[in-house]
Amino acid sequence: MSLFAAVEMAPRDPILGLNEQFNADTNPGKVNLGVGVYYDENGKLPLLKCVAQAEAALQADPKARGYLPIDGIAAYDKAVQGLVFGADSAILAAKRVATVQAIGGTGGLKIGADFLKRLNPNALVLISDPSWENHRALFTNAGFKVDAYPYYDAAKRGINFDGMLTALNAAQAGTIVVLHACCHNPTGYDLTPAQWDQIVATVKARGLVPFLDMAYQGFGEGIAQDGAVIQQFVASGLDFFVSTSFSKSFSLYGERVGGLSVVCATAEETAKVLSQLKIVIRTNYSNPPTHGAQVVANVLSTPALRALWEEELAGMRLRIRAMRVALVEALQKAGVTQDLSFVTRQKGMFSYSGLSAEQMQRLRSEFGVYGVDSGRICVAALNEKNLPVVAAAMAAVMK
Numbered sequence: 001m002s003l004f005a006a007v008e009m010a011p012r013d014p015i016l017g018l019n020e021q022f023n024a025d026t027n028p029g030k031v032n033l034g035v036g037v038y039y040d041e042n043g044k045l046p047l048l049k050c051v052a053q054a055e056a057a058l059q060a061d062p063k064a065r066g067y068l069p070i071d072g073i074a075a076y077d078k079a080v081q082g083l084v085f086g087a088d089s090a091i092l093a094a095k096r097v098a099t100v101q102a103i104g105g106t107g108g109l110k111i112g113a114d115f116l117k118r119l120n121p122n123a124l125v126l127i128s129d130p131s132w133e134n135h136r137a138l139f140t141n142a143g144f145k146v147d148a149y150p151y152y153d154a155a156k157r158g159i160n161f162d163g164m165l166t167a168l169n170a171a172q173a174g175t176i177v178v179l180h181a182c183c184h185n186p187t188g189y190d191l192t193p194a195q196w197d198q199i200v201a202t203v204k205a206r207g208l209v210p211f212l213d214m215a216y217q218g219f220g221e222g223i224a225q226d227g228a229v230i231q232q233f234v235a236s237g238l239d240f241f242v243s244t245s246f247s248k249s250f251s252l253y254g255e256r257v258g259g260l261s262v263v264c265a266t267a268e269e270t271a272k273v274l275s276q277l278k279i280v281i282r283t284n285y286s287n288p289p290t291h292g293a294q295v296v297a298n299v300l301s302t303p304a305l306r307a308l309w310e311e312e313l314a315g316m317r318l319r320i321r322a323m324r325v326a327l328v329e330a331l332q333k334a335g336v337t338q339d340l341s342f343v344t345r346q347k348g349m350f351s352y353s354g355l356s357a358e359q360m361q362r363l364r365s366e367f368g369v370y371g372v373d374s375g376r377i378c379v380a381a382l383n384e385k386n387l388p389v390v391a392a393a394m395a396a397v398m399k
């Protein structure tokens, strides 16, 4: 009997499976809206100018690649803190935030999950229903039992806020609650500041542990606006976690640039927490890679590059918004009469289109338009060329 005879085949990643199906499709007009990346108006993954300039400067003065400290480049961690909490934040001045460089936003979540497992091994983790598909697997693999709180309300084309609040109110103290800071993936529906106030109050009253996942800062309303929920949690005085990803906001997907910040009650606790985060990192991959984080640190701390980044980020955000408006207009022109205002209310890269799995399958088989069976489409993959194809196909299955 061989060592691996009993190993079972793991289920295929549903989104990667969709990509394979797309690649095999011979329809010349096919469009892939199943992806989770931003494409520019030409349907290309952009290389941001601020990134190219920072890389050119690094190349002009090449450096040897020594090991980084376990928690990453100090200037990078500082830049992450500035973005997430605001550069003049009182809790930063009070040294109440432990921040480490991480391998993408996923890495930030995983470091946080591993640390929490040591701290509170029997805690339940609550994620939104639905959520980014890796949340459940990541926390399950970190050893937690994972449940979901209500979030999407299909009939309302919005959020089941009462259901969410009721679930959080019923949760036991110590329950870890994963919250999407902005641009909820996959639905695109975000809480209002007033709703966030209620969530913060409930989390505080029930003694829950908030874990904010911020993978799209700057893709919704703007850098500060998208980070506003962080200020609400800071004001509450709670201890909390924030994972950061620059995959989308810098179009640096493959460089795996992210972070984890843990807000603590005192500088002393922060130092202890940081020491534990470093053990998690050390025993997993020792220390993080150099290039992507150096690029991001240089862009964020060089005023001209920072200004260029903010401009390019705004360009991506506004283009997505313009595509939402254009999609609604094209669908209405094609004779769709139902209220489509939800499409422009949604934030970030994705839209829960409200289409059924059957309608999504028809989009693929009859029109070569690929989205996820949940009805999720990537608005950031729309452009002026493919939009008429997509709108015609959607209109056909919606009528």
Ligand code: PMP
Pocket (backbone or CB within 6 Å): 036, 103, 104, 105, 106, 107, 132, 180, 185, 213, 215, 245, 246, 247, 256, 257, 258
């Ligand atoms: N959280 C959410 C909500 C995401 O959508 C993503 C990426 N799609 C991540 C985390 C992971 O980000 P990264 O690719 O930087 O690991």
